[in-house]
Amino acid sequence: MTVDPKTAPAHGPIVEIDLSALCANYAMIRDAAPEARVSAAVKCDAYGLGLTPISRALFERGGCDEFFVAYPEEGAALREALNNAAARIYCFAGPSEETLALYERVQMTPVINSLTQAELWAKRGAGPTVVHIDTGMNRLGAPMSEAQAIAATLSAAGREVSIVMSHLACASDPTHPKNKDQREKFVEAARRFSGARLSLAASAGALMDKAYQFDLVRPGIALYGGSPFDADDERICDVATLKAPIVQLRDLRPGETVGYGATFTATAPVRIATVALGYGDGYPRNDTPAGAAIVNGALAPIVGRVSMDFITLDITSLKNPVKIGDYAEFFGPRLRLFKAAAAAHRVPYDLLTGLGGRIDRRYL
Known part of the structure; x- marks a missing residue:
């Protein structure tokens, strides 16, 4: 249900989530990678957005039927949410003794990250697998030296390898030489898995060059309105709008300070608006003020430190009158997520995934 924040009670922060924009981003990626299947990474509570x-929007409206999660419990929640056995769910964490039964019950496909996991799945698991080969991230995935042994182990047990994947470490910079190096290593490793689909690209790889798209791309942040690059990408629609009500106004005299540590001192008369949003809601706290918000169509800088429940804005120069109950927009169509994250010394990923549980999520 659509709720107008201007008429809602001004109690706390709101994030409006535009499901049409979400599906538009999915369609944009599909157009950018026309020869690849487009899945969706919905780990971490769909990047904090639910x-x-x-x-459901991606499945029912966007046509997405392949999803990636980080942990088996997320996969179980996703299967329940979709209420559809046809959707394919892949779990990055891979199987363990404790989660084998959950994989079977949920009909979830594990991502094999080591020879040990491959041996476990060959003995106890059932159904297809995804194999993750590490080509230079050095985070998760089997080393290239284990690729042949993993292929032989799964083949001997009759376990189908449906996808071979890897993950780019430096795709945020399309010119980085490591991208090409990882692609070459990936192609070499994938030769051990005849007939499997190949997947190297997440959001950045899917959007930067056809050479990285292969058979399946796995976008995450680009679906949710954030650029995966070191610069903003205007092709990506804004999905989430974070706003919070102004709960108090005050006028400061020269010499008066704002917030913990008195990090802001007025050098002239200043009008301050206190907004019901803070680091308890996931908005970044910095020792020095960083970032801004849109208030009545104009940019108002943050002054003083962000506290647990409140942020203070300098509205002195705003032309339009500001009153208690007006909303301050911290990112959204009028203040792009990438710009807001950069101003707060963050990236879009952690600004979205850090959104707190007491923020009211409203779906448009």
């Missing part, structure tokens, strides 16, 4: 409504 697993159930996000996955």
Whole structure:
């Protein structure tokens, strides 16, 4: 249900989530990678925006039927949300003794990250697998030296390898030489898995060059309105709008200070608006003020430190009158997520995934 924040009670922060924009981003990626299947990474509660409504919109309206999660428990929640056995769910964490039964019950496909996991799945698991080969991230995935042994182990047990994947470490910079190096290593490793689909690209790889798209791309942040690059990408629609009500106004005299540590001192008369949003809601706290918000169509800088429940804005220069109950927009169509994250010394990923549980999520 659509709720107008201007008429809602001004109690706390709101994030409006535009499901049409979400599906538009999915369609944009599909157009950018016309020869590849487009899945969706919905881990971490769909990047903080809500697993159930996000996955349902992508499945029912966007046409997405392949999803990646980080942990088996996320996969179980996703299967329940979709209520559809046809959707394919892949779990990055891979199988363990404790999660084998959950994989079977949920009909979830594990991502094999080591020879040990391959041996476990060959003995106890059932159904297809995804194999993750590490080509230079050195985070998760089997080393290239284990690729042949993993292929032989799974083949001997009759376990189909449906996808071979890897993950780019430096795709945020399309010119980085490591991208090409990883692609070459990936192609070499994938030769051990005849007939498997190949997947190297997440959001950045899917959007930067056809050479990285292969058979399946796995976008995450670009679906949710954030650029995966070191610069903003205007092709990506804004999905989330973070706003919070102004709960108090005050006028400062020269010499008066704002917030913990008195990090802001007025050098002239200043009008301050206190907004019901803070680091308790996931908005970044910095020792020095950083960032801004849109208030009545104009940019108002943050002054003083962000506290747990409140942020203070300098509205002195705003032409339009500001009153208690007006909303301050911290990112959204009028203040792009990439710009807001950069101003707060963050990236879009952690600004979205850090959104707190007491923020009211409203789906448009």
